[in-house]
Amino acid sequence: MRLTRTQAFAVAAIIALIVAGLVYFVLSQQAGTPEVAEPENITVIVAARDIAAYETITADALSTSEMNTQAAPAGVITDPQSAIGLVAQMPISAGTAITSAHVGPRTAAQGLTFIIPQGMRAVTVALDPISGVGGFVYPGDRVDVLTTFQQGEVAITKTILQNVEVLAMNEQTTRPAAQTGQPSDQPSGQATEAPAVEQVRSATLAVSPDQAQSLLLSAFKGAVHLALRPREDESMISLTGQSDWALMGMEPPSNGEDEEAAPETPPMMYPGWGAPGMQQPPAAQPAPAPSAQPAPAPREEEPRTIEVIRGTERELVPAD
Numbered sequence: 001m002r003l004t005r006t007q008a009f010a011v012a013a014i015i016a017l018i019v020a021g022l023v024y025f026v027l028s029q030q031a032g033t034p035e036v037a038e039p040e041n042i043t044v045i046v047a048a049r050d051i052a053a054y055e056t057i058t059a060d061a062l063s064t065s066e067m068n069t070q071a072a073p074a075g076v077i078t079d080p081q082s083a084i085g086l087v088a089q090m091p092i093s094a095g096t097a098i099t100s101a102h103v104g105p106r107t108a109a110q111g112l113t114f115i116i117p118q119g120m121r122a123v124t125v126a127l128d129p130i131s132g133v134g135g136f137v138y139p140g141d142r143v144d145v146l147t148t149f150q151q152g153e154v155a156i157t158k159t160i161l162q163n164v165e166v167l168a169m170n171e172q173t174t175r176p177a178a179q180t181g182q183p184s185d186q187p188s189g190q191a192t193e194a195p196a197v198e199q200v201r202s203a204t205l206a207v208s209p210d211q212a213q214s215l216l217l218s219a220f221k222g223a224v225h226l227a228l229r230p231r232e233d234e235s236m237i238s239l240t241g242q243s244d245w246a247l248m249g250m251e252p253p254s255n256g257e258d259e260e261a262a263p264e265t266p267p268m269m270y271p272g273w274g275a276p277g278m279q280q281p282p283a284a285q286p287a288p289a290p291s292a293q294p295a296p297a298p299r300e301e302e303p304r305t306i307e308v309i310r311g312t313e314r315e316l317v318p319a320d
Contacts, residue, residue, distance in 0.1 A: 041066045044097045045077045051092040054110050057083050057103055067097065075100040088113065108139075112204070115167060120206045122167055123215055131225040132200030138175045141166045142229045145205070145215065149222025154252050158241035159227075160214050161207065163234050168204040258286035 055061075062080050077083050077098050086103035086111055087123035096102075106114045116122050129135055137143060145161035167173065203226060207215055218224055245252045305316040 037199060039068050039070050042069055042072060043067075044072055045080055045083055047092045047094050047096050049094050051088045053088055053091050054114075055088045056106070057086050057088060057110075059084055062098070065095075065097070073097055073099050077103075091319055108168075112167060112173060115173070115205055117165070119208070121209055121212050122204050123207055123212045124202050124204045125167075125215065125219050125224050127200050127203055127224070127226065129200050131223065132169075132203060133226050133228045135200050137166055137200075137203065137226060137228055139166055139168050139173050140175050141231075142234070143203075144227040144229060145220035146220075146225045146227060147222045148225070149218070155244040156241045157243075159204075159239045160218055161211055162236050162303060163229065165206040166203060166210075169200075170201050194300050 043064050044067045046063050046065045048061055051057070051061055059080065062083060064080075067076075077100065083103055083104075085100055087106050089102060089104050092098065092102055104110075108115050112122060133143075142163050142165055144159055145164060146157055146159050148155065148157040150156075205215070215224075243252070306316055
């Protein structure tokens with residue numbers, strides 16, 4: 001059967017549509033099948049040895065290892081400097097890939113010992129609301145320490161420590177957050193201040209070992225007060241003690257007439273006297289001359305006699 005011209009064009013159009021559909025289907029299938037990429041390896045930080053909980057991470061406790069990206073745990077650390085100096089939050093076994101969950105910064109959450117500066121000591125002194133600056137001293141502030149004690153009839157106040165860091169107030173080791181709410185009677189845009197410590201009982205200060213001795217002796221012998229410093233002020237001022245008599249512009253009472261000094265006993269001689277630079281002993285004082293005694297009365301001389309023996313008899317006769 002012979003097709004007409006119109007029928008031939010219709011058949012050709014149908015065939016073209018079928019071919020176009022087949023081509024589109026094949027191309028869409030190829031585009032929808034992605035190529036499977038080969039997994040990559042990355043260098044991760046692992047524990048070179050067993051690390052105890054709350055141990056400070058050091059360089060010798062770390063090592064590196066190659067690990068597949070798909071097998072690496074979430075938050076794995078790849079730079080050793082990101083872990084050195086941090087504190088292990090849990091025990092870490094040797095060979096374990098270290099993640100951000102394993103380590104954390106040094107904060108008071110691990111204990112007060114983690115925030116004491118190197119070479120310093122934490123010393124706690126008892127306070128009250130007055131000696132504790134009304135409760136407006138917070139951890140992280142810096143203070144001066146003054147002590148008042150009685151010396152005889154004179155009361156003395158002296159600044160014994162300056163620019164001392166406060167580690168804790170009572171049991172509080174972190175600064176409280178400022179109030180975020182806006183009181184109704186407070187002007188808009190005015191910042192609110194942190195609340196005062198409700199009841200001041202003690203302050204823990206970071207001091208050197210030598211300062212710790214002075215601080216404890218001052219607390220034992222007298223009363224200790226804190227003086228809050230401005231936030232950026234770290235200056236040191238040379239101060240002398242203040243007494244109550246000097247404050248009133250008066251002289252302290254005299255202790256009375258000086259007692260007659262007892263005569264000094266000359267120092268004992270020992271090897272080394274007379275050496276250069278050696279203090280010389282005092283010169284020996286001459287002994288006092290004995291007082292004159294009256295001469296004894298002359299005794300009368302007894303007459304001289306001669307003993308004469310006659311047989312068995314003896315007789316004394318005066319000698320001429």
